[in-house]
Amino acid sequence: MRDQREMGAATTMKHAEALLEAMIFRSRWLLAPFFVGLIVAIAALLIKFGKELLALVLGLFSLSGSDLIVSILTLVDTALIASLLLIIAFSGYENFVSKIATGEHEDRPAWMGKVGFADLKIKLMGAIVAISAVELLKGFINVEQYTQQQLAWKVGIHLTFVFSGVMFAITDRISEGKGGEH
Numbered sequence: 405m406r407d408q409r410e411m412g413a414a415t416t417m418k419h420a421e422a423l424l425e426a427m428i429f430r431s432r433w434l435l436a437p438f439f440v441g442l443i444v445a446i447a448a449l450l451i452k453f454g455k456e457l458l459a460l461v462l463g464l465f466s467l468s469g470s471d472l473i474v475s476i477l478t479l480v481d482t483a484l485i486a487s488l489l490l491i492i493a494f495s496g497y498e499n500f501v502s503k504i505a506t507g508e509h510e511d512r513p514a515w516m517g518k519v520g521f522a523d524l525k526i527k528l529m530g531a532i533v534a535i536s537a538v539e540l541l542k543g544f545i546n547v548e549q550y551t552q553q554q555l556a557w558k559v560g561i562h563l564t565f566v567f568s569g570v571m572f573a574i575t576d577r578i579s580e581g582k583g584g585e586h
């Protein structure tokens with residue numbers, strides 16, 4: 405009689421554990437709206453890009469050389485941010501929610517499905533450093549609009565991003581080395 409009660413309790417615990425694990429596994433879908441939100445943000449950046457491009461085209465003959473360069477750098481900056489958001493949306497969705505079923509579509513990016521969390525961190529830092537470099541370059545092109553202290557802050561922030569990116573790469577390299585030894 406006691407053995408049957410213990411078996412019944414064990415079965416109930418296994419059932420409860422299975423339900424809990426199923427609920428935790430399904431909770432990954434709570435991340436999907438975040439990735440959809442990133443796609444909406446890309447659409448917002450597209451509108452900003454179009455506005456900047458239109459201003460560039462309309463002012464092409466009246467812009468000074470430095471204004472032209474700053475305008476182009478703004479377009480580059482916007483494209484980098486949009487690309488970064490797309491990488492995060494694709495990789496995050498595939499790593500944490502579900503695989504994107506595109507089959508062998510000819511336009512499927514080569515990196516899609518191959519960017520792990522560590523790779524995503526490195527790509528993220530690389531994009532942030534590139535965006536920061538573009539902003540820094542824009543600051544130096546329009547140096548007369550900034551105080552020395554403001555430019556120093558821009559350089560300091562950029563160097564912080566560069567240092568962080570290097571540290572991410574070093575720690576990933578170290579962790580990969582330790583993973584290979586086991």
